[in-house]
Amino acid sequence: MAMIPDRLDATFTALADPTRRAIVARLAAGDATVNELAAPFSMSLPGISKHLKVLERCGLISRTRHAQFRPCHLRAEALDEALGWIEENRRIWAERFDKLDAHLRGLQQSAPDRRRS
Amino acid sequence: MAMIPDRLDATFTALADPTRRAIVARLAAGDATVNELAAPFSMSLPGISKHLKVLERCGLISRTRHAQFRPCHLRAEALDEALGWIEENRRIWAERFDKLDAHLRGLQQSAPDRRRS
DNA sequence: AAGGTACTTAACTTGACAGCTAACTAACCA
DNA sequence: TGGTTAGTTAGCTGTCAAGTTAAGTACCTT
Numbered sequence: 001m002a003m004i005p006d007r008l009d010a011t012f013t014a015l016a017d018p019t020r021r022a023i024v025a026r027l028a029a030g031d032a033t034v035n036e037l038a039a040p041f042s043m044s045l046p047g048i049s050k051h052l053k054v055l056e057r058c059g060l061i062s063r064t065r066h067a068q069f070r071p072c073h074l075r076a077e078a079l080d081e082a083l084g085w086i087e088e089n090r091r092i093w094a095e096r097f098d099k100l101d102a103h104l105r106g107l108q109q110s111a112p113d114r115r116r117s
Numbered sequence: 118m119a120m121i122p123d124r125l126d127a128t129f130t131a132l133a134d135p136t137r138r139a140i141v142a143r144l145a146a147g148d149a150t151v152n153e154l155a156a157p158f159s160m161s162l163p164g165i166s167k168h169l170k171v172l173e174r175c176g177l178i179s180r181t182r183h184a185q186f187r188p189c190h191l192r193a194e195a196l197d198e199a200l201g202w203i204e205e206n207r208r209i210w211a212e213r214f215d216k217l218d219a220h221l222r223g224l225q226q227s228a229p230d231r232r233r234s
Numbered sequence: 235a236a237g238g239t240a241c242t243t244a245a246c247t248t249g250a251c252a253g254c255t256a257a258c259t260a261a262c263c264a
Numbered sequence: 265t266g267g268t269t270a271g272t273t274a275g276c277t278g279t280c281a282a283g284t285t286a287a288g289t290a291c292c293t294t
Binding site for chain 4: 160161164168182184187
């Protein structure tokens with residue numbers, strides 16, 4: 001299923017660039033052609049083309065062909081993969097405190113009159 | 118509030134490296150010293166030290182000092198920043214289809230008997 | 235005070251990546 | 265057929281990041 005060996009590496013690398021994040025954000029609102037995507041930036045078209053290649057390689061976008069246009073499409077599944085990794089670790093982190101709370105409650109219950117002894 | 122100019126860039130860059138992601142995952146389970154973090158890797162200690170610096174610079178970890186140990190602590194808020202960016206764009210992406218659905222329902226409602234005409 | 239433990243800093247090599255211009259391909263248009 | 269539009273590929277440059285070893289700092293132990 002993986003398009004390249006370390007997809008998660010590639011996905012986070014892709015998202016690390018502000019131009020690419022802006023492109024992803026633009027595509028979240030709807031498909032767009034290369035020139036449309038390039039318009040907001042003061043960057044050469046080949047530069048944008050390279051960024052799109054990076055996004056495509058990690059599966060964040062897919063491209064089709066209509067006449068001389070190559071509309072880009074955001075693949076939310078790829079976004080979900082990165083989302084999943086962060087959420088998972090966020091969850092594990094949060095669990096520590098739940099366990100600590102439970103532990104403290106347990107202590108309190110097994111020695112409820114400690115303060116008065 | 119930002120620790121460095123483009124924190125989000127730095128955070129995604131930090132998460133792009135598999136060694137650093139493994140360190141983050143380890144720290145999600147609880148604080149650890151540098152040597153504890155280094156143990157699972159076949160990498161020199163200075164290498165690990167550099168990775169920790171990257172994680173610290175973007176705010177993903179904080180470090181204190183106890184005797185000669187420097188325990189590392191995961192800062193979930195930094196994780197939340199990256200999480201927030203992806204979630205937001207994921208949400209915008211999903212909304213398109215909600216709107217499309219609504220639009221299609223609207224069309225169907227304004228011309229409910231088209232098929233029978 | 236001497237030695238060990240836990241790191242960090244310095245200095246270097248290597249490789250990847252962002253950006254550019256110039257040149258190419260592919261489809262449409264007149 | 266010749267030009268225009270849309271985009272990619274090639275080739276270059278400068279910067280930055282990952283890894284290394286060797287040396288330094290800081291604290292504890294005896």
